[in-house]
Amino acid sequence: MFAEPSARTQDLLDRMRAFYDAHIYPNEARHHEELHHRRRADTQWEPLDLIEELKPKARAAGLWNLFLPHSHRAPEGLSNLDYAPLCEQMGRVMWSSEVFNCNAPDTGNMETIERYGTEAQKDQWLEPLLRGEIRSAFLMTEPAVASSDATNIQCSIRREGDEYVINGRKWWSSGAGVSNCAIFILMGKTDPDGPRHSQQSMVLVPRNTPGVTVLRPMHVFGYDDAPHGHMEIVLENVRVPASNILLGEGRGFEIAQGRLGPGRIHHCMRSIGAAERALELMCKRLSGRIAFGKPLSQQSVWAERIAESRCMIDQARLLTLNAAHRMDVVGNKVAKADIAMIKVVAPNMSCKVVDWAIQAHGAAGVSQDTWLAEAYAHQRTVRIVDGPDEVHRNAIAKIELGKYAPAK
Template sequence: MDFQPTERQLYWRDRVRDFIAKKVRPAVPTYDEQDAEGDRWKVIQVVQDLKAEAKEAGIWNLFMPPRNDSHHHVDETFEFEGPGLTNLEYAMCAEEMGRIGFASEVFNCSAPDTGNMEVLHRYGTREQKDQWLEPLMNGEIRSAFLMTEPQVASSDATNIECRIEKDGDEYVINGRKWWSSGAGDPRCKVAIVMGKTDFGAQRHQQQSMVLMPMDAEGVTILRHLPVFGYDDAPHGHMEIELKDVRIPASNMLLGEGRGFEIAQGRLGPGRIHHCMRTIGAAEEALEKMCRRLQSREAFGKSIYKHSVWEERVARARIDIEMTRLLCLKAADMMDKVGNKAAKQEIAMIKVQAPNMALKIIDDAIQAHGGGGVSEDYGLARSYAGQRTLRLADGPDEVHARSIARMEFAKHTPDTEEDGFSSGDLGVTR
């Protein structure tokens, strides 16, 4: 077990860190100005400018898996490649991106595009890659992932009711989705939709995933869904009606009934990407808390000298360090033994990371007094984002169930562990 980062890990992390320090952080005021102007659902120019610079610098598509990915079985062409970072190498970069809300998009590493690109990379046909993966990797378009539904408990993905029915050389989609993240962006051109092609099949063979152009007839964005009042524009989270939406049969991913199989491949990396960024958000909150506590006085002395704050800051540092180690362990296991063998570690970090960050952000809010709950310090927005992650990609309870069942199975050898538990899938962003 080696706790010293390798030269390659530091090379990529430091390139991302330096770019954020020199280019992204100074652009935050410009971003805020452009975000506040005009229509909420628009392209923000400063992000486009930064994306061009990051792409030119080669700090781009860092999440794309290395070539030796065993799932890369449909199309053996290697034209659709990133720099080939491992999960562990990417973890260090993603932590830096997590410090500023829009930073991940600057490097073309933001959800749900990352997960969608991995799906296309692993499971797409050459035609699907040419049509959708290439422009996504070039940062020319954005995408959405439509799984969660308002009428059912989508933490159990076998509940979803959206119908995908074959009609000649087309599929017809009917259903209603919500928390469709990214669908507010005017550049969002394609969605991966999970629905049922066979309601009579076994529970985990009913679902399929298809590629649906967002401008297809019958696709209606009913409303956007704010999180604690934040609209998250221009990204957004939308409720979408799909009414007799027709797509070519060639838009099916991998084959009918293979939706869960694809989702397993998509969710391992995607879940842990969120956790990596969460550690960066927690570090940012701790830094703000320390600066604030040292800049104000109360009851005759600097606030940081009151013992309650020493306790909170110490706890924050301990919790960040423990969480980072678990996150890096999960990433390292995914690289060495695969996502399935790392299933318990992925579930553990998915529960731990947002809960850790929420506690630290909450303390940072308290340290800022009334300013903490305002929009002035970015803490309230950060809290809203992290609170959502206790639901996104499966609620805490589903992951805890999975962790506990694996634990019970270790001590009762005859227990059947439901490898394709519906708990493996949940609200997905």
């Protein structure tokens, strides 16, 4: 059913692969060097020159804002199914999605504002995001609670006249590090005594609002993920206009469920791209290295791992494409089981394949001389972001058990 992409997607995929050959792969070393020099100069939180140079090229090639379906503000947006092979390609190089204005968390934030924002909010924030002029961050996770249960969120959003006053602490706020991050979407509680799933609201918070303090970047296995970063942020008596609320008070949990569906599947698409590249590197390494008198690729353990990798990648890809198709046809809410399944399967698969590729490279695999160490750090993180494996497995089990519950 999903063996071949549509004609439109195939054309875009051909153009994107050519773009990678011309502009992405040849610049991986430059990206690394630019960040290295920026860190030495303590300017790593500024937008990278390389990315800013490549954005106009991507836009000229028609490879821009491909992630956002059904928006007259982004007519180039694709369905989830059509977007999947392109997003997979972006997963082959961790930093590349921003070149096409398709990077997290901006994609999820743009979709949130498009789906739930007022026309005034879209004019002020969505339009410059779609043009790639500013960046954004999503402030949900908190250090003091188990944020895998979003109803635990403690950040206070209190109404005072025509303003909301915000107090709280957030962390792992991805995208909040870069200096051109201009807007936060923040989740907090407007009614802590209300029904469990109606206590939360989401509000737009300009980053330069008084009372917002970015404390520090959180590191992932030693990586600071500059220039975007995952920041710890304190909000002390932060005041924003009441018109900055998204959809209305008590609608935050509802928005979160709508926002996280596309974000989760995009992570999975990129995980498959990372695994595919890892398998390529594994095969090349094993074919070119001799041990005990024959190529490593002819050692039985490696033949088994190569075969298993191919099976797992293709299985995950088909499950992802099915989930994308279901999202397009029946909507994110009805497709929640499909999204939960692939959110468990894809990052676990990618972690395993990347780990085998690291093992095939020996010490080089864990060093800065290959892409694999960074890839593993990222893929291991995907098992936690947008809900950990355990939460998704529980959701899948609940849905499955519900099929056999006694009729009431």
